[in-house]
Amino acid sequence: MAEKFIVIDTSKCTACRGCQTACKQWNNLTAVATNNRGSYENPPDLSSSTYVKVLFHETEVDGEVKWHFGQRRCMHCADAGCIKACPVPGAITRDANGAVVINQGLCTGCKYCVFACPFDIPRYDSGNAEGAGVDRAYKCTMCFERQSMGMEPACTKTCPTGALSFAGEAKLAGIKAGAKDRGLEVYDGGPLATNVVFLLEDSPSAYGLPAKPAIPTPTYLWRTVMKPVGVVAFFAGLIALIAHYVNVGPKVAEEETGTTAPTGEGGGDSDVSSPY
Amino acid sequence: MSHHLIKRLSSGERFFHWLNMLAFIVLALTGLGLYSQKFFGLTGLFGGVDLSRAIHHYVGLVFIATTFIILFQFMRDYTAPGEDTLGTTIKSYLDPDFKGPPAGKFNAGQKLFGWCAFLFGVxxxxxxxxxxxxxxxxxxxxxxxxxxxxxxxxxFMGFMMIHVYLGTVGVPGTWSAMSRGTVTKEWAKKNHPAWEGEEA
Known part of the structure; x- marks a missing residue:
């Protein structure tokens, strides 16, 4: 299968939150009781029962209210920080369609992915059935199981305004070209090559997106740099110690060599044969 | 033989060193299993990944506690003045003929090791x-x-490799300090000439 993309055209979003609801319905996620926090945004954050959340970014321009309707959701990176960070084989995978999926049955709740995500998306929770009292990480699955049955994700299926659409590579190219004509910025995660593509009316920061998305520097150092450094350092150290033992030899106290062997003047290889 | 022996480590010092060492071995093995998919198989040694993590957490507490206890036990030795420097210590290990300034109970390298083991342990x-x-x-x-x-x-692991090497085959006669708490007079004279230990 070729790669698939979820395209979010912010110019068409009316913040109806149909996608939020369809997501909960398909994934069997419960609603959460929340309090009024002075914003239309609800629930307050992504969680184990909210994989998609519509953002209401409110600004005042020339005395008039200006809305930016964005989304918080997994961007399904080709170069995914969560996969780099995950220590459990198979717990987070990226399929041929480009869907990055956490398998809660394998997830062990280490939370590495939560902090490795360039977009701050995965949330951990012990409340869900899979967790059974133990933390597990949760996020959008790009409805990979619907895709495997030839269906599009629940969110794009339900969107009434066409703000959300599901596209293959050819269709995406057309959408991107059309977006440029309409003066929209194409946001596709830059070097991360995300399978969720935003068409933005304003700067990325107005939609809560990082201007220059990248795997966090400490995560990169931790997962990509330190792994080979650690392995090389270990074997270099081992070789150095063996080389020391063979060439310089152990530091033997006088008693052991005592009256029978010369006391140290030999140095070098002769020490190796001395008993200890 | 006993008149040849000098007390190097008290039973309390040895106890916490052993505890710290065993904790570190368990932490290193469980930690590697929890770090990378390449080492994931190690979690099997400890009854799976959930148990590995629980063991890593609680043994970690033992490691932290013993790391502090060991610092308090050796603080005076780590800060004791000595004529030897790190340079002369390293030279003495690399060149068997080198005769540098005499080391006290701990040479400059051991003092640095002690501080670093504490620092990186913490x-x-x-x-x-x-x-x-x-x-x-x-x-x-x-x-x-x-x-x-x-x-x-x-x-820490780098320091440990050197520590284990010099504590066993690198400097024969050192291991008994860890096991029985004693070293021979000859060992002390060779490795720590400026140290006046008590006879065991």
Whole structure:
């Protein structure tokens, strides 16, 4: 299968939150009781029962209210920080369609992915059935199981305004070209090559997106740099110690060599044969 | 033979060193299993990944506690003045003929090792606790905790390899300090001439 993309055209979003609801319905996620926090945004954050959340970014321009309707959701990176960070084989995978999926049955709740995500998306929770009292990480699955049955994700299926659409590579190219004509910025995660593509009316920061998305520097150092450094350092150290033992030899106290062997003047290889 | 022996480590010092060592071995094995998919098989040694993590957490507490206890036990020796320097210590290990200034109970290398073992041990402890309870500091700081835990382990492990080598085959006669608490007079004269130990 070729790669698939979820395209979010912010110019068409009316913040109806149909996608939020369809997501909960398909994934069997419960609603959460929340309090009024002075914003239309609800629930307050992504969680184990909210994989998609519509953002209401409110600004005042020339005395008039200006809305930016964005989304918080997994961007399904080709170069995914969560996969780099995950220590459990198979717990987070990226399929041929480009869907990055956490398998809660394998997830062990280490939370590495939560902090490795360039977009701050995965949330951990012990409340869900899979967790059974133990933390597990949760996020959008790009409805990979619907895709495997030839269906599009629940969110794009339900969107009434066409703000959300599901596209293959050819269709995406057309959408991107059309977006440029309409003066929209194409946001596709830059070097991360995300399978969720935003068409933005304003700067990325107005939609809560990082201007220059990248795997966090400490995560990169931790997962990509330190792994080979650690392995090389270990074997270099081992070789150095063996080389020391063979060439310089152990530091033997006088008693052991005592009256029978010369006391140290030999140095070098002769020490190796001395008993200890 | 006993008149040849000098007391090097008290039973209390040995007890906490053994505890610290065993804790570190368990932590290193469970930690590697929890770090990378390449080492994931190691979690099988400890009854699976969930048990590995629980063991890593609680044995980590033992490691932190013994790391501090050991510092308090040896603080005076780590700060004791000595004529030898790190340079002369390293030279004495690399060149069998080199006769440098005499070392006290601990030579300059051992003092540095003691401080570094404490420092990187504590860094692993603090970062480890924050990995256990990751919602304590902000997201940006938390990301560095994972890296620092990993980095400190590599540095600590490097010091440990040298420590284990010099404590066993590298300097014959040293291991008995760890096992029985005693060393021979000849060993002390060769390795720590400026140290006046008590006869055992």
């Amino acid at each position: 860094v692993m402890g603090i970062t480890g606790l924050l990995m256990w309870f990751p919602s304590t500091v902000g997201r940006g700081l938390q990301q560095w905790m994972y890296f620092l835990h990993n980095f400190s382990f590599i540095v």
